[in-house]
Amino acid sequence: MSRIVFLLVPGVHLLDLAGPAQVFSTAADFGHPYTLSYVAEQPQVPTAQGLPLVAGADWPELGPEDLIVVPGWRTGAVDGRPVIGTATLQVLRDHHARGGTVASVCAGAEALGRAGLLDGRRCTTHHDVQDELAQRHPAAVVVRDVLFTVDDRVITSAGIASGIDMALHVVATRHGPAVAAQVARDMVVHTRRNGHEPQSSAMLRHRSHLDDTVHRVQNLIDARFDRPLPLPALASAVGVSERTLTRLFSRATGLTPLRYQQALRLEHAQHLISHGATIDAAARSAGFEDPRMLRRLRARTAV
CATH class of the missing domain: 1.10.10.60 (Homeodomain-like)
Incomplete structure (x- = not known):
């Protein structure tokens, strides 16, 4: 059983969360071993779209086969908001150090940057905040105008719908492209896009x-x-x-x-x-x- 844990922060975008969650949930419906968990630093998390979410405060025990996903949040930029505690950032660092994979959608890359996981690695984010991400984390190699990047078990995606592409890539890597295509078809996703494809068609x-x-x-x-x-x-x-x-x-x-x-x-x-x-x-x-x-x-x- 592989666990997918979503770290929810205040102002989280619903599609940044729901898109990847739907991919892994659908893969589980087809018999692949995924269980989804949601963790936050407070029991109720306001979303950018106004729908409050409820999440657990305790992290499950994680192994190398598990994935932590940080969905993006609504801010004018990826600057100092929202506050993410040092203990949470340490969980991200420790999971990666033990061989696990971490991923982000949109501004969620900022959380990985604060955890030091972008230093020396290729990464991306939404085109509106790429420059600021590069300024805040000069040791990161920010790749502009791509859908997602993969570098040493650190996966970052551009934002909003590209989180679906990123999650389908994970499914394809673990189970083969035919399974990813099956999931995409069930979700009525028009095409399964590669990471290097541009954010804007x-x-x-x-x-x-x-x-x-x-x-x-x-x-x-x-x-x-x-x-x-x-x-x-x-x-x-x-x-x-x-x-x-x-x-x-x-x-x-x-x-x-x-x-x-x-x-x-x-x-x-x-x-x-x-x-x-x-x-x-x-x-x-x-x-x-x-x-x-x-x-x-x-x-x-x-x-």
Whole structure:
């Protein structure tokens, strides 16, 4: 039996906690030996979303096969809040020293940093607080814009939904990728992402504008990026001319509709290749008629 212990701090984000907990709970439902525990320095823990949680104060006996997870909390930064007692930090240090694994989601990396577990190790956190984590823990090797890192039984993830990716990685490492895929499918997770994949997808990077027409066109492209999408059809769908659509789209995103579609295709193909697909198979799945176009785009982005 492997125990997963979640350390809850005031202001904990519910999804930072619930995402990984659901992964290990689902793995247990499929017959893999996990039991989940929740520990806090006070009996009732307020969450960032307003739902209070109840946790135990006593740590269970832990062995090398067990995992401690520190979910993130709501603060403007990873600065001195919330207070985490020295005894709790010592539990983190001792568990790792005895061969156990510790993990964090989002700002939870700060707790590992305070315990000295990030010194000399690769780590990451939410993109909003990466710089501050690096400033507060200069001996840590903060890796920016990745979903999660693994370094000497210290696992850190970017935050919020990436905690699910991190937990699925643990399941895959312990039980094989087929089990992780089974868990992901049961949870209706679209894909199981690798740690080095970026925190922000192409769909999100170009969505910070306020142009409703362009958002509507992006919705169309997002849903069918692997199929031919002629500019006249896109313009007709939103009731503007081709010239107006190109002008609005470029002003809002910095790309033409075709370039945006290519970015989505490339990202999808890169994901498939990172999971073992051939370039030809990835090109077909992403909608490229000729694999040579995918090769050219990959070479261009690698420069």
